[in-house]
Amino acid sequence: MLEVDVAIIGGGIAGATVAGHVAPERSVVLLEQEQELAHHTTSRSAAVYIENEGGPVFHRLSTASRSFFEADHPELDAPLLTPMPVMKVGMEKHRDAVAAEIAAANAVTSSIRLIEGDELTELCPVLRPEMIGVGMLEPTAASIDVMGLHQLYVRRARAAGAEVWRSARVEALQRTDGRWHLETASGTVSAKTVVNAAGAWGDHVATMAGVKPIGLTPMRRTAFTARIDHDPSAWPFIYADIPELHCYFKPEAGNQLLCSLSDETPSEACDARAEEIDVAMAIDHINQLTTLNLRSVSTTWAGLRTFAPDRNPVFGWDDEADGFLWMVGQGGCGIVTSPIAGQIAANLIAGRPLPDAVTELGLDQAALAPRR
Ligand SMILES: Cc1cc2nc3c(=O)[nH]c(=O)nc-3n(C[C@H](O)[C@H](O)[C@H](O)COP(=O)(O)OP(=O)(O)OC[C@H]3O[C@@H](n4cnc5c(N)ncnc54)[C@H](O)[C@@H]3O)c2cc1C
Missing domain, CATH: 3.30.9.10 (D-Amino Acid Oxidase, subunit A, domain 2)
Structure with missing residues (x-):
């Protein structure tokens, strides 16, 4: 059995960005049901960086992500954005x-x-x-190198010691003695925190965990x-x-x-x-x-x-299930908002407030909370 601080369910862009941001601070395993990471929605997008899309909440999160996209990342030999x-x-x-x-x-x-x-x-x-x-x-606006972005986060997570399990569908999870116990197709994991980054399967994962679904x-x-x-x-x-x-x-x-x-x-x-x-x-x-x-x-x-019922993202702790962090409901903006989403998850897990880039644009945790 693998014991970690944080088990992330879902190897798309949501899970990868959380892994990349959290791994330098906590022990992490990233669990993906498919043989390849990013097999589902993440590899099928239009790969567009557009700020004014998806309503005011997504607009602010996309704007807050811009500095990451434009930064110089030493691991990359080409920029993440191409102006368009x-x-x-x-x-x-x-x-x-x-x-x-x-x-x-x-x-x-x-x-x-x-x-x-x-x-x-x-x-x-x-x-x-x-x-x-x-x-x-x-x-x-710009075109995004989505696979370059995804690989950058996975590489950073691995470099910080994270484990990445493919073909590791989470088939059962329950909380006992203050920890989550996950049965996967590739082995058992015990974790203090579970991050639900399962995309379209977000409510299935919650239901498996005995957590009330969002209505995704x-x-x-x-x-x-x-x-x-x-x-x-x-x-x-x-x-x-x-x-x-x-x-x-x-x-x-x-x-x-x-x-x-x-x-x-x-x-x-x-x-x-x-x-x-x-x-x-x-x-x-x-x-x-x-x-x-x-x-x-x-x-x-x-x-x-x-989408969540109000079409805004769900980034936050479940208030009824200890140690269960939702990172779902990214709709049509999951790539463009992924850098700031990863940072939000890392701050929540470390007990820090939301990143300044988010609060300066007028967003607070209540706007992103699962039971808002
Ligand atoms: C046609 C199209 C165009 C788009 N264009 C854009 C765009 O231009 N810009 C933009 O920002 N966004 C765009 N999007 C949206 C974007 O692609 C998504 O918001 C984003 O990819 C969602 O990422 P995710 O990681 O949440 O989901 P996914 O990539 O689907 O990842 C979820 C992962 O969880 C895994 N999983 C589920 N259940 C389990 C389990 N029990 N155990 C283990 N693993 C599990 C799945 O296998 C999957 O790999 C577009 C989407 C589409 C379809």
């Missing part, structure tokens, strides 16, 4: 709503601004001007890549979020776009698979928005974005 502005587009009738969203977003990110007229097609020449009246540009909902989203007849490398990431037209596309290397319908379909926790209908609808929406005339796709995949 993001532009949300709308029809002329959405002008007032877009202006109001910009005003609210400027409270945290002052560079976000309204785009109109010729500047829309100067930024992205394939947009149909007859469809689009306004844009909201976030000039400081995994939402499937399908994505795909498509080759186009343009070099999109200078375009922003474009997204539309209106009922009649919702989709996004992101410039990728080799004249490819990463595309999605921005769909959200409730799902069981599972190995999510792409839905053909969502690919077909995304192609239709992107072709209405642009002159791209997409016809075929290169690769397709799907992942589960998991």
Whole structure:
């Protein structure tokens, strides 16, 4: 039996960042049910660093993560971020709503601004001007090297002495004599603290532990890549979020776009698979928005974005189960918020207050607490 201070359940970005931040201060084991880490949602994202996404709480956590992404990390030979502005587009009738969203977003990110007229097609020449009246540009957004980020945290955790167990599905856990006892497919662990970083399986893990679930909902989203007849490398990431037209596309290397319908379909926790209908609808929406005339796709995949009932993240101690820390409900922002999430977990485990970067933006523990 392995005895540690902290057992982290889930080897996606949430578990890896907690391991990387906690391992220098506590003995840690990271437990992943699959043969590979990051097999589920973490390896299936669009890999975009955008601050103004997911509502005010996620916006603040993403902004608080920026300094980590921009820091010089000696272990890496390339930066984690590659600049790539993001532009949300709308029809002329959405002008007032877009202006109001910009005003609210400027409270945290002052560079976000309204785009109109010729500047829309100067930024992205394939947009149909007859469809689009306004844009909201976030000039400081970027593309993220997600696997580089994940590996950086795992490497730091290992360097600090953490154990990483793959093929180690937690099958039972219970608290006795002031410690958690975990039965995994690869052995038994005793830990003072359990971190639930199990993504779509967050409520399953809680139920196994006899802890009241949060009411998490995994939402499937399908994505795909498509080759186009343009070099999109200078375009922003474009997204539309209106009922009649919702989709996004992101410039990728080799004249490819990463595309999605921005769909959200409730799902069981599972190995999510792409839905053909969502690919077909995304192609239709992107072709209405642009002159791209997409016809075929290169690769397709799907992942589960998991939300708490109020769609805000759940980062905090369970108030009914001693030593049970929730790090779930990251929705569509789990990569961009991961650096500050790891720091929040390390502070909570060490009994320190939330990081200054979080409180300075007006967030407190109550906003993140499981039973808020
Ligand atoms: C199409 C798409 C686009 C996205 N785009 C972005 C984006 O641009 N930017 C952004 O920030 N976010 C984005 N996201 C969201 C982001 O990917 C997620 O928020 C993030 O990956 C969640 O990480 P996680 O570690 O919580 O979950 P996961 O990566 O799913 O990790 C949870 C892990 O827990 C393991 N596990 C579960 N139960 C057990 C158990 N009993 N024992 C052991 N292990 C267990 C699972 O096997 C899994 O590996 C996107 C998501 C999708 C699907």
